[in-house]
Structures are given as C-alpha cells and as structure tokens.
Amino acid sequence: MAQTQSAQSGLTVSSVLVTAGMIFTVGSALGFQHIGGYTPCALCLLQRDPYYYAIPLGILAILASLLKLPSWTVKTLLLLIGIAMLIGAGMGVYHSGVEWGFWEGPTTCATGAPSITTNAGSLLSDLNAIKAPSCNTAALRVLGLSFAGWNVIASVALAAIAFYGATRKKI
Secondary structure, eight states: OOOHHHHHHHHHHHHHHHHHHHHHHHHHHHHHHTTTOOOOOHHHHHHHHHHHHHHHHHHHHHHHHHHTTTTTHHHHHHHHHHHHHHHHHHHHHHHHHHTTHHHHHHHHOOOOOOOOOOOOGHHHHHHOOOOOOOOOSSOOOBTBOOOHHHHHHHHHHHHHHHHHHHHHHOO
16 A cells, blocks of 8 residues: 555656746746747747646646556556657647757748837737748857756656656565
C-alpha cells in the first residue's frame, strides 16, 4: 500500500511540475507579447500550439493522479505531454535555424512589421497595415539565444520531466 502511494505521489509531482512549467513558459511568451510589446512572428505563434494542447493534458494528469485513477492513465497523459514538448522543441530548432540563416523559413514570414501604435483613432487602419514581423530576425536575444532558442531549452526540460514521470517504476 505504501509503495502504491509513493508511486502515485511521484506521478502527482511530475504532473504538477510539467504543467506548471508549461503554464509558466507560454505565460512568459504571452507576457513578452502583451506587456513587453514584442510582436510574435508566425513561427513564434506556431511554437505555442504544443503548449496549448499539452496544458489541458497536464491538468487531466493532475486530476487523474489526485483521484487515484490507475497509474497507466497518468503515465499515458505524461507520455503525450512529453511528445508534444519534443514537437515544440523541434519547432524551436527549426525557427532558430531560420533566425541564424541556416535554412529558409516559410514565405509567409518574409516581411517585417512596422511599429504598432496604441492610438485608438487609427486602430482600424493599423489593423489593415500591420504585418507580422519577419521570422528570420530575432526580436530579442538573451545570453545569445532568441525566444525560439529558449523555447527549445524549456521544451526539452519539460519533455524530460514528463518522460521521467511516464517511465517511473513503482518503488
């Protein structure tokens, strides 16, 4: 009985850690966008999709663990989260390669964006004139990495947490 509770609590910890990490990561991206004023390009927006799909899975994993559903349920959800995060990491590697000029990005990412105004009087005309920023130019680099590069690191770390929880043996 104690072994089952220990395994269940390990699954709960993994589920909570990976879900909180995903919420923090995508929340940070949204914060940089809405508070910091960094307009995301098309590839930036696509990199958020794995998080949007995996966060509900993480919430389900937490609930399944807390409701003491069979461990295979939580492990399957964690496995799906890990796969989603690896997809996100791959998308980040692709976007980073576009930014560094290693390969071409999609043609929809070829144009730069003029600055966005907050003047309500010109909002409608701005909506028609503003184009998304270019995918081949990093909006910001921190310690040499762009947002896409940091997404790779976050996605790989979150995938590791999810896979650890999914493959954890009973103690």
